[in-house]
Amino acid sequence: MASTAAGTSPTPAMSVEAKTLTEVVTRLRRALRTSIRTDYPWESLPMAQVELLLALDEHGSVRVGELASLLRLAPNTVSGLVQVLVENGLVTRAPDASDRRVAVVALTAAGHLKLDDWGRAHEHRIGNALDRLGPDDRATVSAALPALARLVDHLASPDLDAAAADDRTV
Helix, strand or coil: CCCCCCCCCCCHHHHHHHHHHHHHHHHHHHHHHHHHHHHCCCCCCCHHHHHHHHHHHHHCCEEHHHHHHHHCCCHHHHHHHHHHHHHCCCEEEEECCCCCCCEEEEECHHHHHHHHHHHHHHHHHHHHHHHCCCHHHHHHHHHHHHHHHHHHHHHHCHHHHHHHHHHHHC
16 A cells, blocks of 8 residues: 655545545435435434534543544534534533633533434444345455555644645645
8 A cells, every 4th residue: 555755646546536535424424314314214414413412422521622633523503503512401511619600511411312213323323224235345354454544644633634734735
């Protein structure tokens, strides 16, 4: 597999690989999102709200500003998402005990249940689709999972953000 250093262009093979993976992941997310809403009409949470719930599930109670950084969104955007989720009873927003000017957001029991339902629905849909694959394709998907998990870790890494910034200044 080709690799690139910060500030250099990817090789043509890497560009094709990156383009193909981007297209497949985009199509996978779209297919999953639309099929879930077909099978589970109650599943109406916009993806931005789901991502906020997932971040709270992973990180626990978080200040709005920290949540904005985690999600790479503007604080006012996160504040708006939080307000909708508070109104729906999925999160709470309360003043931070150490700085009452700052709000801390946390999942409610209903938020945990909604997230659990969302996860089960997606696992069900993906499980059914995997069951329709032939043994060789299913084995290939399974074998790719550890590498895909590492790819996610690299995408989430602040080092990648710094390298991307370096590429833009060249």
